[in-house]
Amino acid sequence: MIGWFSEADWGLILKKSLTMPFKSLFIFFFLLGLFVNAQTQPAERRITRSEYIEKYKEDAIREMHHSGVPASITLAQGILESGDGNSPLAMYANNHFGIKCHTGWTGKTMHIDDDEKNECFRKYNSAYESFKDHSEFLSSRSRYAFLFELKITDYKGWAKGLKEAGYATNPKYTQLLIDLIEKHNLNQYDNYAKVPTKKLTKSKTTTSVASTQKYKIELHNNIKHIVVRKGDSFYSIAKSFEMNLWQIYKYNDLNENDVIKEGDIIYLQPKRNKAKEDNHIVKKGDTMRSISQQHGIKLQTLYKKNKMIPGTQPQVGQQLSLRKKLK
Template sequence: MFKKILFLFIALMLVSCHAGKSPIVTTKKAAVKNTSYSKKTKTKKARNEVIESTSRTVVTNDIVGNYVLQYKDVAMGNMKIYGIPASIILAQGILESGAGRGDLAVSANNHFGIKCHSDWKGSSVRHDDDSSQECFRKYDKVAESYKDHALFLTGKGRYASLFALDKDDYKAWAKGLRKAGYATDPRYPDKLISYIERYNLAQYDAIVLGIRYKPIENQSSSRIVNITAGSEGFYEVQKGDTLYSISKKYNVLVEDLKRKNNLSDNTLSIGQMLKVN
């Protein structure tokens, strides 16, 4: 009898222990693991940046970096001819055009938000800005927008004081543009300076001036983009290149090359950066 009672007691103990091993513990561990993975995945997502100009445009660092790569030579050329720092030209281009993705840039090749004014005789488009359906200048090619920006600054008396500033003093230029009335946004200088420092745009001023450039350390959460001719998606035109030879090299149609680069003809210049994909 004692043995039977002892056997029943042991059997009850075994059943009780087995029942205590709940599968919920395993499920909770899996849930914790999945939650941790979800957080890690979320932090890997690239941050978008919203550029507020004549339109609201969402861009990434790569888009801005590619924009700089595409137009840095034009900016340096204009600095040599007109005396406007290349860093300022590029920073304004980024901000005013949404790095080439804004409405005016796409529809009118207008990268600097320049309005018609009474002396404008060229084509135009209507776009909402400070007021509804304002008149903005329209260009056949982006290069024309860059040239007109230089002529606009050099030809207006209110900007004359800028040209007395040092060409490597981008902060003074940024503040001077706002003071002269280029933009109504009180944070306009800070935005320009932010782009110049985050993307090391002052390196192009240094190239033109023939002085040594010291890269700015990485600030906040934005990475510094070092613009080089070998950046993916672009090709630097070499001596003897034609649109046809480049199209064959990258397996793209000539017309597509012209469209991607806003070219109205087949003329190329050595050192010109072409978007090829």
């Protein structure tokens, strides 16, 4: 057998070809070659779901460390949106999340029919570029901002929030993500920062909850924090508590260009939307961030409660509300 033809079949084909005009003979063999090639080429192999998870889990974890999007959510969305990596977008454009071009996209593109005919989708040089862009897509759009206030282990909250924020129109999208995560134990990759367990020792202003060889961990406004010691860095603190750098930055309203100094408060968990105290009278040297750190209230929330423009600073003697929004 050669392809679909037996030796006898090939004999008849060759005999027939001897009676054909040259032009017809050329066309005949050209089409025959295409047919045989199509029949003898193996179909492109589809990867399984378990293979997809194994192949891309490191990319999802890497992006979680960088952006704060849970690895379980990234993997579940990738599985769902790309058909386990077998969709045309994933195979030929490395686009695992169905992200369309949108205004401002200057990279490569791929056009396919989707909700509308010939829609524009982003094309990437690698799958990891797609994972990275997915994180940036979520973190750079205000409608998804509330998701980053959730614990990184709260995959159910993330799944529900993505649907509420309009990521997908499928009414079952939340449950589809949750089912995928739980069926394949994807939440094992979320690698949430481990903060020491509570051991209560009361004091007047704060509660000491645990100690390490280097740090005394205290509780203020029900948030675990430490006080920076000489020689500390963002990296050394993150390493000491098995946290990621993005968590240290985010929980303390900092960025990688900021510098910490001895005596600074560093929170190990997200700050709250309200402080224990009702108000704060601004003193010389106070900034909105220092007040936020002092009372354990989120900086963005502090601005909103006092109807101030983010980035502006309060006046000495000004009374700031720490619990209720000013009317």
